[in-house]
Amino acid sequence: MTPEREQRLLQVLRRRQPDLTLIADKVHKPRNMAALVRNCDAVGIPKMHVVKPDHEYRRYRGTSRGSDRWVESVVHSTLTEAVDAVRAQGMKIYAAHLSDTAVDFHDVDYTVPCAILMGAEKAGISEEAAQAADLHITVPMMGMVESLNVSTAAGIILIEAQRQRKLAGLYELDRMPAEVIARHMFESRYQ
Amino acid sequence: MTPEREQRLLQVLRRRQPDLTLIADKVHKPRNMAALVRNCDAVGIPKMHVVKPDHEYRRYRGTSRGSDRWVESVVHSTLTEAVDAVRAQGMKIYAAHLSDTAVDFHDVDYTVPCAILMGAEKAGISEEAAQAADLHITVPMMGMVESLNVSTAAGIILIEAQRQRKLAGLYELDRMPAEVIARHMFESRYQ
Ligand SMILES: C[S@@+](CC[C@H](N)C(=O)[O-])C[C@H]1O[C@@H](n2cnc3c(N)ncnc32)[C@H](O)[C@@H]1O
Ligand SMILES: C[S@@+](CC[C@H](N)C(=O)[O-])C[C@H]1O[C@@H](n2cnc3c(N)ncnc32)[C@H](O)[C@@H]1O
Known part of the structure; x- marks a missing residue:
């Protein structure tokens, strides 16, 4: 790693948002x-939560563009486990879910500690997950198709979270634990 | 098609935005x-423009969820052809491009007639395309990875366009030509 890239990594790590996460159900x-x-990675989430699908689970492949080196994934066997993990950190849970009670994703406060819960490709958000959430949020749809691709929907919501957090100055607070930063900097030399 | 779905299709067609488009370069x-x-489809674009890649071009497959039935694609052999087509309709061209002169995508007016130009997976926006654009727009990145997936970036920009156009009342104007609506309604019975 060049010194320039090392500087960049340090800067990125200092902007990380330990109180923002995503749960992929x-x-x-x-x-x-x-x-x-x-x-x-793009919005500064240092750690995400992954609830394993029932059948297959292969590690990502394709186009993470190396971001899995910079974003930690915690794998859970059940949704309850993931919910408990984020609750233990005092996070609210916003489920991206097209339910009758869902509110427009723009009208939500993402500057509080929070986890965005995303549903599976076909099944969407399970009944259990819908109940576990504090709020259902929705990206408005004006067409014939009733949902977006899951990663597109997540990107839209997360970039709104980023916008709000930038306005609130949350990217300037240097909130990552020093030892996590040190570990990343150390590993970056040997990977 | 059930009468309910036919009603829904009519409603969707009436909200279509003939002065908003996307060019996939x-x-x-x-x-x-x-x-x-x-x-x-989700933001009401009735017609998009596709510049053919140099090598392969297979028709989409996978997860359009049938939206290609509702969104017309005009295929062009060159970017210039696509640019000419949207210029002929009086549209501005906003290139999603991480250049030095790019502005934050939030700070752009999408209520004017406009085309969002998206670049290829690896090559991004070509020099020629960058020059043809009126403005370069960017989705801010706070991480190590330098770009988003092209469809995620497009989704983020288009949903902002949708938000602005909704505020401006542009989804209430019923602007699609009657014969286009009639053709869709007719075809929907026989597909
Ligand atoms: C392809 S969608 C699942 C569709 C599924 N048939 C359903 O009805 O929920 C996969 C996930 O993407 C997210 N998603 C897709 N479109 C969305 C939208 N317009 N608003 C909020 N979340 C959305 C949700 O988390 C959803 O569970
Ligand atoms: C994977 S990116 C191409 C990356 C390419 N290496 C480059 O430097 O442009 C594919 C396309 O997605 C769009 N894109 C991706 N991330 C973007 C961002 N943060 N802001 C604006 N457009 C973006 C652009 O249109 C880009 O050409």
Whole structure:
């Protein structure tokens, strides 16, 4: 790693948002997982939560563009486990879910500690996941098709979270634990 | 098609935005093309422009969720052809391009007639395309990876266009030519 890139990594790590995360609930296509990780990196999420699909689970492949090196994934066997993990960190849970009670994703406060919960390609958000959430949020649709691709929907919501957090100055706070930064900087030399 | 779905189709067609479009400049992965079409449908784009990649061009496959039935694609052999087509309709061209002169995509007016120009997976926006554009727009990145997936970036920009156009009342104007609506309604009975 060049000194310039090392500087860049340090700067990126200092902007990381430990109180923002994403939960992927049984998303099973590797390319969607890869795109989700890439979205997380782009808005400064240091750690995401992955609930394993029932059948297959291959690690992402394709187009994460190396972002899985920079975003940690915690794999859970059940949704409850993932929910408990983010609740333990005091996070609200916003489920991206086209339910009757869902609100427009623009009208939500993402500057509070929060987890964005994304559903699977076909099944969407499970009944259990819908209930576990504090709020259902929706990206408005004006066409014939009723949903977006999961990673597109996540990107749209996360970039709104980024916009709000930038306005609130949350990218200037240098909130990552020093030892996490040190570990990343160390590893970057040997990978 | 059930009468309910027919009603829905009519409603959707009436909200279509003839002065908003997308140009995909040599995007070659069918799944990305499929996701782009799906995004267009979601914000009410009736017709998109596709510049053929140099090598392969297969029709989309995968996850357009049938949106290619509702969004027309005009295929061009060169970018110039696509640019001429949208200019002839009085549209501005906003290139999604991470150049030095790019502005944050939030700070752009999408209520004027405009085309969003998206670059290819690896090559991005060509020099020629960058020059043809009125403005370069960028989705801010806070991580290590330097770009988003092309369909995610398009979704983010188009949903902002949708938000602005909704505020401006542009989804209430019923601007699609009657014969286009009639043709869709007719075809929907026989497909
Ligand atoms: C392809 S969609 C699943 C569609 C599924 N048939 C359903 O009805 O939920 C996969 C996931 O993407 C997210 N998603 C897709 N479109 C969305 C939208 N317009 N608003 C909010 N979330 C969306 C949701 O988390 C959803 O569970
Ligand atoms: C994967 S990117 C291409 C990356 C290419 N290496 C480059 O430097 O342009 C494919 C296309 O997605 C769009 N794109 C991706 N990330 C973007 C961002 N953050 N802002 C604006 N457009 C973006 C652009 O249209 C780009 O040409």
